[in-house]
Amino acid sequence: MRVEQTAIPGCYQLIPLVRKDNRGCFVKTFHKDVFAKHGLVTEFAEEYYSISHKGVLRGMHFQTPPHDHFKLVYCLTGRVLDAIIDLRVGSPTYQQSETIELSAELGNMLYIAPGMAHGFYALTDEAIMQYKVTTIYAPEHDGGIRWDSAGIAWPDAAPILSARDCGFPALADFQSPFRFQSMEHVYG
Numbered sequence: 708m709r710v711e712q713t714a715i716p717g718c719y720q721l722i723p724l725v726r727k728d729n730r731g732c733f734v735k736t737f738h739k740d741v742f743a744k745h746g747l748v749t750e751f752a753e754e755y756y757s758i759s760h761k762g763v764l765r766g767m768h769f770q771t772p773p774h775d776h777f778k779l780v781y782c783l784t785g786r787v788l789d790a791i792i793d794l795r796v797g798s799p800t801y802q803q804s805e806t807i808e809l810s811a812e813l814g815n816m817l818y819i820a821p822g823m824a825h826g827f828y829a830l831t832d833e834a835i836m837q838y839k840v841t842t843i844y845a846p847e848h849d850g851g852i853r854w855d856s857a858g859i860a861w862p863d864a865a866p867i868l869s870a871r872d873c874g875f876p877a878l879a880d881f882q883s884p885f886r887f888q889s890m891e892h893v894y895g
Contacts (some may be wrong), residue, residue, distance in 0.1 A: 708738060708772060710745045710818075713807070715793050715800045716887075717820025717888055719747070720776035720807055721779075725814045734814040736837075747818055748777045751839040756783065759829040759836070766826010767852040767875070771884050775821035776842040785831030786810040792857045792878065795822035798887035802878060804857045809836075815819055822885030824852045826872075851875035 709722040726733040742749045759765060767790065770776055780789065789809045793800045808830070809815055819825055827836060854861070854868065856877035 708735065708741050709858055710741070710747070714792060714805050715803065715820075715823070715827045716798060718791055718805070718823065719818040721816040721818055723814045723816070725812075727883070732814075736814075736816065737779075737839075748841055749840060751779070752776075752843050754795040754837070756835055756856040759787075759834045760867070761829050761832050761834075762863055762867045763829045763834075764826065764854055764861065764863070764868055764872070766790065766854055766872065767824035768826060769794065769822070769824050769894070770845060771850055772844065774808045774842045774845040774848040774851075775885065776840045777821060778825060778837070778841075779816060780809070780819065780827075781814070781816035781837050782809040782811050783835040783837050784811050784844050785829065785830055786812075787827040787833035787834045787836060788862060789817055789827045790821055790825070790859050791817070792824040792852060792859075793822070794852070794881070794883045795823055795885045795887035796883050799823075801887070803858070804859050806859060806865055816856075822883075822887070824857075825895045826854060828863065828866060830862065852881055
């Protein structure tokens with residue numbers, strides 16, 4: 708598994724070895740020793756998946772402290788345009804975003820630091836996304852940024868959205884509770 712730093716500190720694209728043969732493919736999505744070698748947290752508290760139709764945009768979501776979390780996401784079926792926004796005050800990339808296409812074919816993953824808003828747009832008829840997070844979901848700490856307020860070049864100006872996602876504040880109006888810490892401090 709290759710671990711590549713993205714433009715946003717604390718966020719990494721993970722590229723596993725995808726083994727293909729006449730039966731299909733095999734992808735290792737987690738290896739504790741590889742994660743530890745790169746200083747990535749390995750203790751996940753919850754895991755879940757979502758199924759989205761083409762044109763669905765889910766995001767931009769996060770949990771606030773003390774329930775903020777590291778997140779590992781990957782696409783099990785189809786392709787998505789995955790996006791993150793750095794909400795950590797003091798970060799060299801504060802309020803900047805990055806997008807990475809995740810696909811079942813490549814098996815690539817995104818490891819996301821706490822203090823990031825996360826979302827994705829389904830590029831294929833069906834996209835199944837898997838999530839691992841390091842804290843238990845806490846509804847009272849659930850939040851988000853409006854999908855169209857951070858300058859992300861989404862493939863569609865009128866995606867399919869939930870009412871909840873439409874109601875989030877714009878990035879410019881968001882008072883961030885997140886503070887940037889060097890990854891050495893976070894990982895310990």
